[in-house]
Amino acid sequence: MDDPMDYLPHPHARLIVAGEPGDLGGGRLAARVSRTAQALAELPPGPLFCGMRNDLPSVLRYLGAWQARRPVALLDPDLSAAALAALVTRFRPAALLGFAQAPHGRNIPHGTTAIRRTPRSGSGDEVGEPHPELAVLLATSGSTGSPKLVRLSRTAVLANAHSIAEALALGPDEVAPTSLPLHYSYGLSVLNSHLVAGASVVLTDAGLLERSFWSSLDDHRCTSLAAVPYQYDMLRRLRFDPAEHPALITLTQAGGRLRPELIDEFAAKADFYVMYGQTEATARIAVLPPKRLADRPGSVGQAVPGGRLAIQEGEVVYHGPNVMMGYAETAADLARGEDLDGVLRTGDLGRLDDDGFLYLTGRVKRIAKIFGVRVNLDDVERILRDCGPVAATSGDDRVTVWAEGLDVKGCAALARRLGTELRLHWSGFDVRGVDRLPLLTTGKIDYVALEART
CATH class of the missing domain: 3.40.50.12780 (ANL, N-terminal domain)
Structure with a gap:
């Protein structure tokens, strides 16, 4: 060398x-x-x-x-x-x-x-x-x-x-x-x-x-x-x-x-x-x-x-x-x-x-559809960045949002907020509270583990 x-x-x-x-x-x-x-x-x-x-x-x-x-x-x-x-x-x-x-x-x-x-x-x-x-x-x-x-x-x-x-x-x-x-x-x-x-x-x-x-x-x-x-x-x-x-x-x-x-x-x-x-x-x-x-x-x-x-x-x-x-x-x-x-x-x-x-501005593949409308999952996470750790995954005509430490009332409020900001009906957002988001050993959010829960 x-x-x-x-x-x-x-x-x-x-x-x-x-x-x-x-x-x-x-x-x-x-x-x-x-x-x-x-x-x-x-x-x-x-x-x-x-x-x-x-x-x-x-x-x-x-x-x-x-x-x-x-x-x-x-x-x-x-x-x-x-x-x-x-x-x-x-x-x-x-x-x-x-x-x-x-x-x-x-x-x-x-x-x-x-x-x-x-x-x-x-x-x-x-x-x-x-x-x-x-x-x-x-x-x-x-x-x-x-x-x-x-x-x-x-x-x-x-x-x-x-x-x-x-x-x-x-x-x-x-x-x-x-x-x-x-x-x-x-x-x-x-x-x-x-x-x-x-x-x-x-x-x-x-x-x-x-x-x-x-x-x-x-x-x-x-x-x-x-x-x-x-x-x-x-x-x-x-x-x-x-x-x-x-x-x-x-x-x-x-x-x-x-x-x-x-x-x-x-x-x-x-x-x-x-x-x-x-x-x-x-x-x-x-x-x-x-x-x-x-x-x-x-x-x-x-x-x-x-x-x-x-x-x-x-x-x-x-x-x-x-x-x-x-x-x-x-x-x-x-x-x-x-x-x-x-x-x-x-x-x-x-x-x-x-x-x-x-x-x-987002990921090429981080796209979901709600009632036929394309939604960027990174945009969803950015909208909620003031709410603490959150993660968004795609489902069948819905977006699932995982939020740390939220109760049922808080989840409903987040769904309504997303509906208002993205001009879509709030029912297109399934917001779920979790104690902690699953993480990879690298410290990144484990989206695969979250998708397996849906």
Whole structure:
């Protein structure tokens, strides 16, 4: 790896394990990564499956796979044995690393299970080797049992890490905690962008509701915090104040639309970056820096350095080196090269102003019909953004709205409000109160689980 742009991690980057003294950086980190890479190189050929926790063994496996040029799927470490077995059948990895449950019910909390990659019974086909540029595989968002895997090249991972580091002005003094899962593209991008910038990452599995998370944030003088909209809702309820954490300067947000009043509230307390991205673009596509929040309200920013945004027939289209190679449904797909040639149709609707700032207006497929009238489900959620956490799903000629903490009277009032604002009869809206909206491990609303309840 002669090109310094290929360094992951940068020679000055540090990993800090929360609750433990010292750090791991420089030559010591390089040596640990090299030892891990050597061990992974001795495994059978093929992709690796890594149960990716926010801990040192997981990060060393990831970096070791990178150094050994072994493609690695970073997956939820707590996948059920059945879900993991289904993925193994489809993608036939060379080894399973660090999963809580292995297929057939064997516990392998930090172990390695090697898998003999043979043809499917009766198929007669040999398993081809993955494409030489394939580096990382991430699951698409959703809670179905058979997610597609996003194929990311080494170029895409590095390009996005460097563009994020540039957009956020990351330097060696930055320290970020793992506030999001590392098998989620946003969480992984926090790790990658800090590692290429020679900065530090505090590894902790603690969540934002745990006191130990905030103790670690203060003990290690973390300078930034990354979160998704639901986490910011939660922080507001907790009356979170960045001023109580003296080293904390920067807050970043991606993973969905954040209510404008929350943006204003947190932007008044810290340097607040609004960001937009997709796993299919490795992570982030656009960034709105703090200094542009006031004059570009509602925007998700301009394209990250090296990227370009366009609107085609109302859809946001992104051009850049961080676009995925394509999807993978089976092991055979891992051998394919570039399917998209750096062009991603995002599935989001939006517009660009004269200065290239992007404004999202909805999803191509987030459309329902009420009495024959098309209704954008994102519009429904925007109308009710002052009512707390809500989610809208489509049904048979109706829209179901799920609202946290509402009683029967409150649900009826919301249905009437929607009818008035959208000029449709209120009976087209089935408003249901829930104690808590179901969430994916990424902190996003689990729409699939909600649709299963209708």
